[in-house]
Amino acid sequence: MQRVTAQAPDTALAQIQAQTEDNRVKLQAVLRPLRQVAGAPEAFYSYFWELGDGSFSFAKEPQHVYKDTGTYNIRLFATNNYDDGKKPRSLPRPVKVKTKTILAANTPATFFSGEGALEMKANCMPLPGEDMVVVLGYRNKKTSTPVNGSVMLLYNEKQFAQSSFDMADARTYHQERKIGMDSLWAYAGWQPDNGKEKAGLFTASAPYYEKPVARTQLMQALKQEINTFQTQNVYRVEQVQQQEERFMFLQLNTLPEMIKDTNAVVTITGLFIPDDPALEMERFNLELPIVASHDPNKMMLKNSRMNYRVTGKSRDIVYKVRFQNTGKGPAKKVAVTVVVPGMLNTGTVELVESKPACRWCDSAYAGGSCIDTIIHKDSVQFVFSNIYLPGTLQDGVNDPDSTMGYIKYKLHFGKGMVKRSFVSSASIVFDKNEPIYTNRSTGRFKKGVSPGVILGYGFLPGDKPDIGNRNTTLGVTLSEYAPYKRYWQWELFVQRQSSYEHFIARRDGGDTLIDNRDYKLIYRERYNKVRVATIEVVPLSLRYNFNSWLGAGTGVLVSATLHKTTRQMYRAVIDPATQGAPALADKEETSTTNSFDTWRGALFADVQVGRVRVGPSIGFRFLQYTNPAYQVLMAYASWKF
Numbered sequence: 001m002q003r004v005t006a007q008a009p010d011t012a013l014a015q016i017q018a019q020t021e022d023n024r025v026k027l028q029a030v031l032r033p034l035r036q037v038a039g040a041p042e043a044f045y046s047y048f049w050e051l052g053d054g055s056f057s058f059a060k061e062p063q064h065v066y067k068d069t070g071t072y073n074i075r076l077f078a079t080n081n082y083d084d085g086k087k088p089r090s091l092p093r094p095v096k097v098k099t100k101t102i103l104a105a106n107t108p109a110t111f112f113s114g115e116g117a118l119e120m121k122a123n124c125m126p127l128p129g130e131d132m133v134v135v136l137g138y139r140n141k142k143t144s145t146p147v148n149g150s151v152m153l154l155y156n157e158k159q160f161a162q163s164s165f166d167m168a169d170a171r172t173y174h175q176e177r178k179i180g181m182d183s184l185w186a187y188a189g190w191q192p193d194n195g196k197e198k199a200g201l202f203t204a205s206a207p208y209y210e211k212p213v214a215r216t217q218l219m220q221a222l223k224q225e226i227n228t229f230q231t232q233n234v235y236r237v238e239q240v241q242q243q244e245e246r247f248m249f250l251q252l253n254t255l256p257e258m259i260k261d262t263n264a265v266v267t268i269t270g271l272f273i274p275d276d277p278a279l280e281m282e283r284f285n286l287e288l289p290i291v292a293s294h295d296p297n298k299m300m301l302k303n304s305r306m307n308y309r310v311t312g313k314s315r316d317i318v319y320k321v322r323f324q325n326t327g328k329g330p331a332k333k334v335a336v337t338v339v340v341p342g343m344l345n346t347g348t349v350e351l352v353e354s355k356p357a358c359r360w361c362d363s364a365y366a367g368g369s370c371i372d373t374i375i376h377k378d379s380v381q382f383v384f385s386n387i388y389l390p391g392t393l394q395d396g397v398n399d400p401d402s403t404m405g406y407i408k409y410k411l412h413f414g415k416g417m418v419k420r421s422f423v424s425s426a427s428i429v430f431d432k433n434e435p436i437y438t439n440r441s442t443g444r445f446k447k448g449v450s451p452g453v454i455l456g457y458g459f460l461p462g463d464k465p466d467i468g469n470r471n472t473t474l475g476v477t478l479s480e481y482a483p484y485k486r487y488w489q490w491e492l493f494v495q496r497q498s499s500y501e502h503f504i505a506r507r508d509g510g511d512t513l514i515d516n517r518d519y520k521l522i523y524r525e526r527y528n529k530v531r532v533a534t535i536e537v538v539p540l541s542l543r544y545n546f547n548s549w550l551g552a553g554t555g556v557l558v559s560a561t562l563h564k565t566t567r568q569m570y571r572a573v574i575d576p577a578t579q580g581a582p583a584l585a586d587k588e589e590t591s592t593t594n595s596f597d598t599w600r601g602a603l604f605a606d607v608q609v610g611r612v613r614v615g616p617s618i619g620f621r622f623l624q625y626t627n628p629a630y631q632v633l634m635a636y637a638s639w640k641f
Contacts, residue, residue, distance in 0.1 A: 016076050016093035022101045023066045029076055035085045037293070041326055041436055043082040044392060046296075046400055048123035048133060050075040050249055052095070054173030056135060059398035069097045077133055079124040081294045081326070087130050110399055111245070117141050118151070118272040120286040121401075125298070126254040126266065127291050131168060134250040134286065138272055140240040147240040149274035150184050151176070152222075153250065156230035157267060163230060164258040164266050171249040176235045184234050187275055188218060218273075218281060225271060225283070258290070265289050265300050296324035296404065299338070299426045299438040308419045308445040308482055316410045317344060318352065321438065323428045324404045327391035331430040334384040336407055341422035341443075342378070345414035349373065349380050352408040356387050382407045389430075418548075419445045419613075420484045448481030450614060454493070456621075456636030464630045468497030468532060475536070477638065482613045485545055489553065491538035494562065501569075502528040512572050520575040526589075528566050535562040551612035557602040557623065564594045600627045614640050 015030035027049060034043040049057045051064050052072030066072065073092040080087055112119050117140070123133045140147045156163045170178070179187075226232055240246065258266075268286045289300045302318040321338065325331045340346050354371060364370035367386055374381040389405055390397045397403060421444045427435040456473035475493030506525040511518055541555030568590045602625040610617025616639045623632040 012088070014076055014078055014088040014090035016074060016090060018074065018093060018095050020095060020097070022099045023069070023097045024063065024102050025066070025074075025095055025097070026061065026063045027074065027076075028061050029078060031078055031088050032085070034080060034083045037082045037084050040082040040295070043080065044326055046079045046081060046124070046392070048077040048079075050077075050133070050171070054247055056247065056249070057398070058400050062398070065102050066097045066100075069100055071096050077123050077131075079294050081296060084293070087124075087127075087294070110401070111135070111137050111247070112139065113401075115141070116282055116284065118270050118282050118284045120268065120270050120284055122286065122288060124294060125291045126164065126252075126258070126288050127294065128254055128258050129256045131251060131253050134252060134268060136248045136250060136270055137245060138237065138240070138248075139245040140242050142242075143279075144242050146238075146242075147274055147276070147279070148187075148238045149240075149272060149276075149279075150179065150187060151235045151237055151248070152184070152225075152271040152273060153233045153235075154225060154229040154231070154269040154271070155252070155266075158228060158230055160258075160264075160266070162257050163255055165231075165252040165254060165268075167231075167233060167250065168253045169249075169251040170233070170235075171251070172235070174237070174246045176237050176246075176248060179234050179236045181232075181234065183236070184273070185219070187236070188273055221281065222271070222273070225269065229269070264304060265302060295439070296322065296326065297428055297436050297438050298322045299424065299441040301424070301441045301443050304441070304443050306443065306445050307448065309448055311413075311445070313413045313415075313417055315412065317412065317443065318408065318410045319424065319441065320406055320408045321426045321428070322404065322406045323436075324400075325389045325391045325430055326393065326403070327430065327433075328393040329391050330394065331389040331391070332385075332387060333431050334387065334389060334405065335381060335429045336383075336426055337379055337381045337429075337435075338409075338426045339379050339424050340411070341424055343413055343417050343420075343422050344411050346375050346377065346380055346411065348412040349375060350410050351382070352410055354382070354384075354407045355405045356384070356389070358384060358387065361385060380409075382409070418484050419482050421445070450479050450481040450640050452477035452479070452638055452640040454491070454636055454638040456493075456634045458495075458623075458632045458634035461631055461633060464628075466500065466502055466530075466628075467630055468500050470498040471495050471632070471634075473536075473634065473636065477640070479543070479640070483543075483545060484613075487543055487545075489538070489541040489543050489555075491536075491541060491555075493536040495534045495536055495559075497532045497534070499529060499531040502530055504528065504568075512574075519572075522573045522575055524570070524572045527569050527571065529569050530567075531565045532561060533563045534559050536560075545612050548611070548613055549609060551608040551617075552606065553608070554603075554605045557604055559600040559602065559625070560596050561598045562595060564597065565591065566594070567591045598627075600625050602626065608638070611640075 012032045017028040017030060019026040029047065031045060036043045047058060047060050049062055051057065052074050053066060055064060072095050074095055075092050076090045078088050118138045121135045126132055136151065138151060155165050265287050268288065270284045272282045289298055300320045321336055323334065323336065351373065358369045358371040361370035361372040369386045372383045374383065390403050392400060392403045421442055423440050423442050425440045426438045429435045454475045454477055458471045458473065460467060460469045473493050473495045475491060477489055477491045479489040480487045504526040506523055508523045510521050510524065512521055512524065536557055536559045538555050538557050541553050543551060543553035545551040567588050570587045570589050602623045604621055604623040606619050606621035608617045608619040618637050621634045621636065623634065625632065
């Protein structure tokens, strides 16, 4: 029966009680009372004990027999599931073993689930601001000679701007020592290919393998792994005997500033790099969903933030639903019902793997363990039948992994794929109990950047002095890639206006001298002939796509004179009675150029038709300028890439 301290505050330290009998120690935890989350399954503690000699236990009240006398520091890491308080902290408890009269016959904790030589497990899921322990286990699985090599731990993926973890402590018990990258390359001194060598440690059993991994290939593989992460730690391991299993305890602080998207999954990667060139490097990925509270039932979407530009309908959308039987007895049937978002096609659902691993019910013998799927339009149900999934509160169950299961499945997008977030969730039913609902798992697309070009022709609906009544526009745009509905857009244009004349003065009658001859004039006048090119910037435009073919927008425009040429002209209209004289004479007197001497602002609204999200379209824009006030109508064609 669990012992608790009455009225303990949320920050009370967990107490470790140890009962020693020679070299046998019985352990018990004294924890604060649980604070039940309303509406959740019954709250409970899960336990992880470090026993100070390289051994560990997930049992609630473990017993351990030490092989030698000495002082051992015992650590407890308790996780409060379905509890709204803080995770209990504890201090190491030293235990002295003075005599050795009992033969060590501990039942080793079940750790390795596969055939590889490297695996990792975490005592809990990462919650920002708390710590966690990653148990890294490695072993010599097949070779009869001792194995030397290096173990590399990679964390803090570069795909996330924020760092997720820092290393608080690394506790080792087999003379593992931290080394630098230079030492790693030196130890990994692969020999050239000299023909047939022994079978690899981590390959299928065979008398020979065809070609060892060359050192250059190994370095390329390592650099590729390292380039994915911000942080790496390397440990030297030596003399790993045949069938020997060793464990390292890596205590990580989950940083408060880590990404807080509970749909995200962070990865910690472990690499085993043997010195022997005949042995292959092995990798193990520990995928950890970020949580807001400790809940063993969780839905995860792998790579929940996607690039829409390169995401096609055939892309695999991979989900994983974890579940744990927290009851007092075993579950024989587990039904996991997942809600499928409308953009995804339920007809493409494919089961990738499951725990417990079962055959399909249509091929199983009568009464055998099996799994089946029931597909509906907007949901899929995975049903485990005739299984044995122990409960965490069941007598004799000390391994929490044995109470857990999962389904991993994939599916594809349907015809209605657009750039918008999509949400899925799951409900889990153990036997005939009430359903347990998981978190909502959200898939999102990265905004991306879409450059574009625009070509337009504009005109003034009426005559306006000192303004060219026609213009051509060439420019670029920058916006979110393939936006679904509302988005912002930036624009930059160069506009060339048609030339216009600005009247200065006129005088009737009089004489003039042209080519040294006197002529009688009807009138003479002076005017400026002006040609203007402007640069126009839309610092911000709010746009909205009604569907894939129709969009509209409004915004603010700032215009400045880029280049303005003013030619001062003299025009004379000669009396037709003058024989041999031209009827009209134009002459340029002076010419000036100016830049950025005139600034204007404008408000505009427009409508677009065509491939408005990405691709070609045409549009019509109305602009209301100020300084001076006038209107422009513009038709344009654009293409977004």
